[in-house]
Amino acid sequence: MxxxxxxxxxxxxxxxxxxxxxxxxxxxxxxxxxxxxxxxxxxxxxxxxxxxxxxxxxxxxxxxxxxxxxxxxxxxxxxxxxxxxxxxxxxxxxxxxxxxxxxxxxxxxxxxxxxxxxxxxxxxxxxxxxxxxELKPGQTLALKADDTRAKVLDSQGRPLRAASLVGTVDPVSGKGTSGLEARYDKVLSGGRKAGKSLVVADRQSGLALKNLGAAGSAEGRPVRTTIDSRIQTAAADAVAETDHNAALVAIDPRNGHILAAVNRPGGLNRALEGRYPPGSTFKVVTTAALLKSGTRPADGAACPKFAHVNGQRFENQGQFSLPAGSTFTDVFAQSCNTYFVNARSRLADTDLRDAAQAFGIGGSWDVGTTTYDGSVPVTTSDNDKAAATIGQARVQTSPLVMASIAATVKHGAFSQPVLVPDAVKKKYTAPAELDAQVAGQLRELMRATVTSGSARALRELPGHPHAKTGTAEFGTGKPPRTHAWMIGYQGDSDLAWAVLLEDGGSGGADAGPVAARFLRNLAR
Known part of the structure; x- marks a missing residue:
């Protein structure tokens, strides 16, 4: 060494x-x-x-x-x-x-x-x-940092290469200062302060030749995560080309294992802890509520340019409209805001909250690290409800939550995300179940979004992708600035994901290409 x-x-x-x-x-x-x-x-x-x-x-x-x-x-x-x-x-x-x-x-x-x-x-x-x-000619005494601190590992038992997840260690004290290094400092360090050992070293190379004494404390134990290094690398490469702050999360729908969690740049773990309006990606939840109340994919659905609620105007991105004869499948696939705003009358003030519960949103998730698990409050006014149907107002989620929504649709039931399995004492159980028929209809709608809707960036990709786009307004600017979202899952494999570009423009036009790069990387 x-x-x-x-x-x-x-x-x-x-x-x-x-x-x-x-x-x-x-x-x-x-x-x-x-x-x-x-x-x-x-x-x-x-x-x-x-x-x-x-x-x-x-x-x-x-x-x-x-x-x-x-x-x-x-x-x-x-x-x-x-x-x-x-x-x-x-x-x-x-x-x-x-x-x-x-x-x-x-x-x-x-x-x-x-x-x-x-x-x-x-x-x-x-x-x-x-x-x-113990010294011989050409040798000296030196110090070597004790190497008893264990590593944060990926799912295969290799050192995890994900700086925003792993975190940092103070080089002087040896104490974990952020990320998993901080959360599991006692485990990784063995409960001891980092120290140094007296060694005999070669004066020319600095090579430690003999250890002359070290603090006698137990070595740390590694912390194993669910991260799949291949998927993590594919995700990191996918966001590397964007100039925006970005996050990409991937989940195994069967068990909630977090397979990738990427942040660009590092620092804030926006992938797991960020709080954002989800915009139209939340229409998956709104649609679950509407389908449960009797709406069917083939039902006629009007999509005008504008919808007005007590003097507040809502519009579709680019002020598009859909022709007469359009169906619910069309308005979902094209992400028509005005249809969903006008459909609020079919929903009680508690319906969006209740529908969100089947996706685990608003619970307290025991993931093995700090996460933001989303919030969908009971609506308090007609305008509040109108905005909530399209993922605005007081609806807040993280990229992890949105990936979990896609995973729930794929699996048919919520399985709480997990990053450090050994640290999870009790996984959160959703207080409501996603109706099996509703889950099947959501799968059809998310596939249509790829084949004939706003997620067309994925249309030619293998793996039978299903998706939903979102363009979420934030701030007080006029016109409002927008976060770009895309969530989805692969029809032929156990992979669900969410992409977020902060202040990134449009879900389909901007988040879509990032999602496409991610899926192409995995297909190589």
Missing amino acids: ALALLAGGGYGAYSLWGGDAEEDDPQLTAARKPLAAFLAAWEKHDAKGAAGHTDTPDNAASLLTSVLTNLKPSRTTIVNDSGEKEGDGKVRFPFSVAMEVPGAGKVTWRSRAQVNRISGTWKVAFTSPMIHP
């Missing part, structure tokens, strides 16, 4: 000297003086000053500088013991070193120094093992 050797230094030290009472021998007394000066300078983190008391000052200064720079000790204490003669003009002194090292705590070791008399002058014989007994 290659190390980035740390820079800097530290100051502030003191020493305790032992053994002086035993030194009645003039030779031991004379030999101790240069050693004491060497160790005192080392304590003060003065590599050059210490090296001046050795027989090879340049080599000594080089290694001591390297050690002090790498470890950055805030305090060093060195205690030496009584010397022993090793022959004429040679004395050995054992000593112990204790350093307070940021990130590693207190590190200690024992070593021995030999002091030689050369031409009548006593000098400390410098060698690498004298600085630390």
Whole structure:
């Protein structure tokens, strides 16, 4: 493992000297003086000053500088013991070193120094093992970050490559600061503070050669997600070409497993936590309420340019209208706002909320991460109801919620989305069921939206795609600015999805091509 050797230094030290009472021998007394000066300078983190008391000052200064720079000790204490003669003009002194090292705590070791008399002058014989007994020439002491923090994994057990989901870790404290790294910090870290270990390292390459001691704490446990790396990559590549803030979520309709969750740019996890008006993609829910009340796909349906409610004018995108003889299938496929606004009289104030409950909207989802699970309030006025039928007013969802709506249509029942299965204690159960006949009719309508309606960007794609577009107004601008949506699912595979482009224009014209790129990427 290659190390980035740390820079800097530290100051502030003191020493305790032992053994002086035993030194009645003039030779031991004379030999101790240069050693004491060497160790005192080392304590003060003065590599050059210490090296001046050795027989090879340049080599000594080089290694001591390297050690002090790498470890950055805030305090060093060195205690030496009584010397022993090793022959004429040679004395050995054992000593112990204790350093307070940021990130590693207190590190200690024992070593021995030999002091030689050369031409009548006593000098400390410098060698690498004298600085630390495990060192050899060409080596130094360094720090290596403990690698006990576990990883966030994808569904195949590989490190997850999804920055906005995984989040970040503070490089100094080692603590998770965002995303799954923050939510599961104790699991990933093993409940311990990140630390560093003292190692022997090669001075040229920085390669850690031997671990000299680490904090003895349990290693962290990995957090496994449901993300499919192939689908995640296809989604990331699909949104990479847009200039808008974007999100793309993909779900397995059978079990709610989140297969992809992409945000462009990173930071805010808009895919799972964002709150937006869904616009006409919400017509899937409105249609479920209308179908339950007796509307049929083949029923005649008027689609004028405008609809008026107590002085408020609603219009279709581009102020289009549909010819006489159009059916409910036509107004759904072409996303005719005025039809749905005028159909509000068939709905009670609670009907949209109740229909949304069959899709799990408004519940409290136990996903394994923070999510926004949508809100469809009971309508309080005729205008409120009119706007709510087309996914405006107080209706709020996230891309995750909208992908789940498409998944519910595909599966025929709501299955709460899940990202971290092991963390889910109790999945949310929808308080109402989607009628089987209604689900079948919704599938036909969403397929017609692709083959003859506003989701024509998917028409030539394999996989029998079903979809619904949405152009959601927001803000107070005149004309209003719009988010672009498209939701859908594949008829021949277990994949539902939602695309959102913030301030992105039109669902069909702008979100549609992103959805098409996503599905093409998967087909390769």
